[in-house]
Amino acid sequence: DVKVTQSSRYLVKRTGEKVFLECVQDMDHENMFWYRQDPGLGLRLIYFSYDVKMKEKGDIPEGYSVSREKKERFSLILESASTNQTSMYLCASSGNFRGAYNEQFFGPGTRLTVL
Amino acid sequence: AQKVTQAQTEISVVEKEDVTLDCVYETRDTTYYLFWYKQPPSGELVFLIRRNSFDEQNEISGRYSWNFQKSTSSFNFTITASQVVDSAVYFCALSEANTGNQFYFGTGTSLTVIP
Numbered sequence: 654d655v656k657v658t659q660s661s662r663y664l665v666k667r668t669g670e671k672v673f674l675e676c677v678q679d680m681d682h683e684n685m686f687w688y689r690q691d692p693g694l695g696l697r698l699i700y701f702s703y704d705v706k707m708k709e710k711g712d713i714p715e716g717y718s719v720s721r722e723k724k725e726r727f728s729l730i731l732e733s734a735s736t737n738q739t740s741m742y743l744c745a746s747s748g749n750f751r752g753a754y755n756e757q758f759f760g761p762g763t764r765l766t767v768l
Numbered sequence: 769a770q771k772v773t774q775a776q777t778e779i780s781v782v783e784k785e786d787v788t789l790d791c792v793y794e795t796r797d798t799t800y801y802l803f804w805y806k807q808p809p810s811g812e813l814v815f816l817i818r819r820n821s822f823d824e825q826n827e828i829s830g831r832y833s834w835n836f837q838k839s840t841s842s843f844n845f846t847i848t849a850s851q852v853v854d855s856a857v858y859f860c861a862l863s864e865a866n867t868g869n870q871f872y873f874g875t876g877t878s879l880t881v882i883p
Contacts, residue, residue, distance in 0.1 A: 662811075684869045693777070695859065695875035703869070711870075743813065753801055753863040754820070757871055759813040 656680070657760035659744050664765045672731040674763050676744030683749035685727035686757065687711075687719065690741040702727055703749070734767045741765075771795065772862050774874035781850050782882050789845040789877045791860030797821075799865035802836065802843040807857040807876070819843060850881045 660675035676685065684703055688696040688711075698711030700719040708719050716738060720728045727746075731738055741764050745757040773792045781787045793802060804816040817827060819836050827834045831848045847854050860874040 686871075688873075693875060695774075696873040698870065701870065741811070745813075747869055749869065752868055753799070753865045754818070755869065756803060756815045756818055757869075758815070759805075762811040764811075 657744055657746055657758050659742075659760040659763050661763050662761060664763055666731075666734050666765065666767050668735060668767060670731075670734050670767075672734050672765065672767075674729040674731075674742055674744075674765070676727045676729070676746075676760055677725050678727075678746040678758070679725065680746065680748070680758070681724065682746035682758075683724070684747045684755075684757075685721065686745040686747075687717075687727065687729045688743045688745065689713070690743055690762070696743065699729065734765075736767050739765060739767045770874075771872040772860050772874035774858075774860055774877050776877045777875070778878045778880070780880045780882060783852060784849050786846060786848050787850050787879065789847075789858050789860075789879065791843045791845065791874060793841050793843065793860070793862045795841075795862060795864055797864040797866050801863045803861040803863070803871070804834065804843075804845050805859045805861065807859065809856070813859065816845075847879075850879075852881050852883050855879060855881045 657678045686701040687699045702708050702721045718730045743762045744760040747755040747757045800821045802819045805813045807813045833846045835844045857876045857878045859876045861871045
């Protein structure tokens with residue numbers, strides 16, 4: 654079974670803190686994604702990566718950065734957390750072999766609250 | 769412009785009723801894929817089905833069925849004889865051959881099945 658794990662299910666941080674959200678997949682997938690999910694807005698893509706050390710901006714990259722030093726790990730970084738970044742963050746991965754055909758596999762999500 | 773539209777934000781049905789979740793998509797690609805995911809209260813998105821743009825056959829899997837119609841750009845999902853365990857948020861998504869592995873998600877439909 655494909656497994657995508659995220660470092661925390663729940664996280665509470667203060668405004669201005671630097672926040673790291675970690676995601677690890679065990680299926681040797683090339684592609685990894687970070688989304689945020691907000692009520693009424695669905696899933697919005699923040700960043701994605703097609704390969705190690707490679708990153709592409711998604712629809713809402715402002716206020717976020719990412720790091721992919723190893724194939725299995727994709728980190729989302731909030732440089733200075735703000736209250737409007739309170740959200741559910743979902744990580745996903747997919748293989749590259751069949752391109753757009755491949756389904757994405759999701760982690761359990763991290764519910765981040767910024768106070 | 770929204771590539772995937774799920775006009776139904778919330779639906780409530782009584783157990784054993786049938787329910788259809790609507791999904792309308794927009795793309796200029798001739799090769800594309802449509803997906804449905806289920807997000808139970810636990811939070812993790814679960815892949816349900818994929819359809820490619822060249823296969824308009826309807827699909828049935830147990831109580832679930834999917835109706836893909838290119839003429840109306842729709843990919844609707846029907847649950848027959850709904851059960852309480854079907855209560856979840858359901859997302860429709862699109863991927864396009866020309867944009868590779870990126871998914872475009874709808875805003876989701878929250879289904880509540882009342883016992």
